[in-house]
Amino acid sequence: MIAIATSADGAQIQDIAARAGVFNAEEVACVSLLWDEYLTQGPVVSGYQFVVEREGERVLGWACYGPRALTTGVFDLYWIAVAPEARRAGVGRRLLEASEAAACAAGGRMLVAETSGTPQYQATRQFYLGTGYAGEATIRDFYRPGDDLVIFIKRFQD
Amino acid sequence: MIAIATSADGAQIQDIAARAGVFNAEEVACVSLLWDEYLTQGPVVSGYQFVVEREGERVLGWACYGPRALTTGVFDLYWIAVAPEARRAGVGRRLLEASEAAACAAGGRMLVAETSGTPQYQATRQFYLGTGYAGEATIRDFYRPGDDLVIFIKRFQD
Numbered sequence: 504m505i506a507i508a509t510s511a512d513g514a515q516i517q518d519i520a521a522r523a524g525v526f527n528a529e530e531v532a533c534v535s536l537l538w539d540e541y542l543t544q545g546p547v548v549s550g551y552q553f554v555v556e557r558e559g560e561r562v563l564g565w566a567c568y569g570p571r572a573l574t575t576g577v578f579d580l581y582w583i584a585v586a587p588e589a590r591r592a593g594v595g596r597r598l599l600e601a602s603e604a605a606a607c608a609a610g611g612r613m614l615v616a617e618t619s620g621t622p623q624y625q626a627t628r629q630f631y632l633g634t635g636y637a638g639e640a641t642i643r644d645f646y647r648p649g650d651d652l653v654i655f656i657k658r659f660q661d
Numbered sequence: 662m663i664a665i666a667t668s669a670d671g672a673q674i675q676d677i678a679a680r681a682g683v684f685n686a687e688e689v690a691c692v693s694l695l696w697d698e699y700l701t702q703g704p705v706v707s708g709y710q711f712v713v714e715r716e717g718e719r720v721l722g723w724a725c726y727g728p729r730a731l732t733t734g735v736f737d738l739y740w741i742a743v744a745p746e747a748r749r750a751g752v753g754r755r756l757l758e759a760s761e762a763a764a765c766a767a768g769g770r771m772l773v774a775e776t777s778g779t780p781q782y783q784a785t786r787q788f789y790l791g792t793g794y795a796g797e798a799t800i801r802d803f804y805r806p807g808d809d810l811v812i813f814i815k816r817f818q819d
Contacts, residue, residue: 530732531732533731546795571690572691573687573804574803574804574805575805576802577664577803577804611804612802612806625730639771639798639800639801640797640798640799640800640812641798642797642798642812642814643797644770644771644816645732645735646731646733646736647732647733648733648770654798654800656800658802
């Protein structure tokens with residue numbers, strides 16, 4: 504079941520980020536920072552909304568999205584991560600659809616997902632392409648030399 | 662003279678942002694937020710470095726840049742603004758060069774300047790193109806419908 508994340512989900516969210524296999528230490532630490540801001544300030548002030556898919560008490564995956572400052576109607580998908588043992592069951596797709604629906608309901612015109620161009624992220628890029636996103640831009644060597652930024656966007660109103 | 666901005670520059674920085682003629686109320690408010698973080702937390706923790714060009718006590722223009730999280734060597738030029746009465750005297754170019762030099766000295770590989778594709782920002786885009794930047798990507802209707810995001814980049818090491 505997709506639900507708004509609550510404080511009880513924090514440890515499992517962190518754990519899934521660490522076990523996802525594609526995020527480095529700095530990125531996992533960043534999840535912790537965003538989560539703390541979300542918990543202490545709430546989604547409106549922090550700009551971060553966390554959602555989870557739960558099965559009983561167990562978190563299978565989570566996503567974090569929020570509005571892009573200084574735009575009208577752009578939402579960023581900051582993170583989406585599924586526990587390795589819960590993959591290939593549509594968890595990521597449901598989290599993505601829930602994020603899109605919430606962004607759309609909040610007046611969003613598009614959801615932007617930035618990811619890496621490395622082979623390690625091939626499955627991630629295929630995931631976005633398979634769910635209606637277009638790779639609208641690539642910035643060469645962005646994350647580090649040899650690691651491009653690829654900007655995937657789904658537009659809701661075209 | 663280009664210098665690191667100090668608290669005494671705050672009022673003039675705000676004033677120049679408001680009088681620049683291209684920033685809306687939300688953007689001017691954002692300058693205030695970034696400035697407060699810079700003053701209270703310092704450039705390293707806040708991630709924002711403000712520089713000014715001064716003539717005596719008078720601030721002619723200012724820029725704000727900082728490292729992009731989760732990248733190695735990407736710096737963002739968040740803002741650059743010159744007082745209307747001080748234009749066409751190379752202030753913007755000197756502020757840009759100082760920002761590039763500082764980013765480069767801090768291990769930066771590129772400086773990224775995001776701007777708008779509207780006619781109002783034509784001079785800004787020409788400024789970047791005339792100072793060695795390339796328009797590497799355009800995201801249609803990003804800021805709002807009809808207002809594209811254009812990503813200009815200068816790479817230091819190519």
